[in-house]
Amino acid sequence: QAADSKREQFRRYLEKSGVLDTLTKVLVALYEEPEKPNSALDFLKHHLGASAPENPEIEALRLEVAEMKEKYDAVLEENKKLKTKVKVNLVIPYYPKRVF
Structure with a gap:
């Protein structure tokens, strides 16, 4: 029962x-x-x-992932620009051949 x-x-x-x-x-x-x-x-x-x-925590994590991706993309772009700048400013020493 x-x-x-x-x-x-x-x-x-x-x-x-x-x-x-x-x-x-x-x-x-x-x-x-x-x-x-x-x-x-x-x-x-x-x-x-x-x-x-939808779990609210999941939505918050999705937003955080999107923000982190934007920051990551910005850092990648900045890194690319800095690498280009370094290549342009890189001074390769020139040693002429000595004639003796």
């Missing part, structure tokens, strides 16, 4: 949180695939991951 009650509570919890609906949609999508994927589990993971709400 207690086990049935716990199961029913858990089922209602899954229903309220949208888990059952989401799982059903993904399983129906897999069922309706004309060519079944080699890995049903990968299909489920991909489709469940795509439907999950």
Whole structure:
């Protein structure tokens, strides 16, 4: 009796949180695939991951990566300019041949 009650509570919890609906949609999508994927589990993971709400921390990290890429690109450009400047300003000593 207690086990049935716990199961029913858990089922209602899954229903309220949208888990059952989401799982059903993904399983129906897999069922309706004309060519079944080699890995049903990968299909489920991909489709469940795509439907999950975006974690704010992930978005913050994406922004940080974009900023770091911009800084990296700027440093690469500066490095390129400095290398060119060094090549232009590089003085190669000239030693004429001695004639004796």
